[in-house]
Amino acid sequence: MPRVLSLAAAAALLLGTAACGSSDSLEGQASDGGSGSADKGSVVVGGQDFTESQIMAxxxxxxxxxxxYSVQTKLVTTxxxxxPELSKGSxxxxxxxxxxxxxxxxxxxxxxxxxxxSSNDADKTLAALEPLAKAKGISILPPSDATDQNAFFVTKEFAEKNDLTxxxxxxxxxxPIKLGAPPDCEGRPDCEGGLTKTYGFTITSIVPLDFASAQVKDAVKSGEVQMGETxxxxxxxxxxxxxxxxxxKGIQPAQNLTPAVNADFLSQNxxxxxxxxxLSSTLTTEDLAAMNVQVDLERKKPEDVAQQYLSDKGLL
Incomplete structure (x- = not known):
């Protein structure tokens, strides 16, 4: 699922989705929180290094x-x-x-x-996740309603002309259509596999274009492909x-934003x-989209966007 989101220019978004393999190291990726009190000790916040995850971190x-708490962030690719670092407590x-x-x-x-x-049912997916996480020493806190799933887009002109929603x-x-999507889209139940088997699309080719990238959006606008993935x-x-x-028809699984915590750390705190x-009861999908725009289009810093959001919601 939402593999790693490949973010280009204003179109950097996640995916949430499942990350592909990488040999990146957490070493040297730390960023000091700076202004926090260390009275309760230190905390390391991890995650993926794309816009939405940067904001959430x-x-x-x-x-x-x-x-x-005194806080460091360590953001990597996958x-x-x-x-593994969360499991062992690093x-x-x-x-x-x-x-x-x-x-x-x-x-x-x-x-x-x-x-x-996993499925498009958040409760059933959470029930499947909890024992898998427990076996790795990870506790899962209740998910938020905010979700970032893979999705498919067309031009507004084409949608209006053909009355498509x-x-x-x-x-x-x-x-028959050409689809703009990453190469790993082929056969996946949440991508080409689901589009053909569940919806009945005839996809003549998958044009290899990065997820949510400016290139895939340009390809849809120009007609090089008829539909793209973001x-x-x-x-x-x-x-x-x-x-x-x-x-x-619900081919996308539930990708709700969910805090995952080292079990020992949570028991101590x-x-x-x-x-x-x-936070999870407050956060919405619309909130995520608005904050992404502030970083990607308005060029604000993730930490400034985070500060404003928390202040606006009365969470600080």
């Missing part, structure tokens, strides 16, 4: 500093780097995506060909004359559960 940092807490985390731990425990245990509407046209929190589409089509539960 900054939000976590500021909440922790507000509680009296789950296979930071999850990282204490990460913002992650429900189905992506579930599928990663399931594959780690049961092999890469293990049947998927859903993927089913588009598939019903019966027109994330549901991509706030750049409207200004480009592009629109998302609703995944009305139980007060943090209420802090992050309050």
């Amino acid at each position: 900054a939000i976590y940092q500021k909440l922790l500093e507000n509680e009296g 789950r296979d780097v930071y999850l 990282v204490d807490i990460v913002p992650d995506y429900l189905a992506g985390l579930t599928d990663f731990l399931n594959a780690d425990a049961n092999g890469p060909d293990a049947p998927l245990v 859903t993927l089913s509407d588009f598939a019903a046209l019966g027109t 994330g549901t929190t991509d706030g750049t589409l409207a200004d480009l004359g592009l629109v998302l089509l609703e995944d009305d 139980p007060d943090l559960q209420d802090v992050f539960n309050t």
Whole structure:
């Protein structure tokens, strides 16, 4: 799932989604929180290094500093780097995506060909995740309603001309299409596999274009491809004359933003559960999209966007 989001210019979004392999190291990736009190000790916030995750890490940092912890952030590219560190306690807490985390731990425990245990049902996916995480020494706090799933877009002009609002509407046209998406889209149930088997699209080719990139958006606008892949929190589409089509048959698994915490750290700092539960109960998908736009289009710093969000929501 939402592999690692490849962010280009104004279109950097995550995906949430499941990360591909990497040999990146957490060493040398740390960023000091700076202003927090060290009265309660130190905390390391981990995660992936793309816009949305940068913002969420900054939000976590500021909440922790507000509680009296000294904070470092260590952002890398993929789950296979930071999850082992979270498991052994070198990282204490990460913002992650429900189905992506579930599928990663399931594959780690049961092999890469293990049947998927995530679905578009957040409660069922959480139930599948919890024992997998517990076996790795990781506690999962309640997910937020905010979600960043993979999604597919077309031009607004094409959607209006053909009265399209859903993927089913588009598939019903019966027109063969080219799809702009990363190469690993082929066969995936949340990408080419689901589009063809569940929706009935005829996809003549997958044009290899990075997820949510400026290139895939240009390709859709120019007609090189008829549909492209991005994330549901991509706030750049409207200004480009592009629109998302609703995944009305639910091929995308639940990618709710979910705090994952080292179990020993949480047992030693139980007060943090209420802090992050309050955040999760406040955060929405619209909030994520708005904050992404502020960083990607308005060129604000993630830490400034995080500070403003928390202040506006009365969380600091």
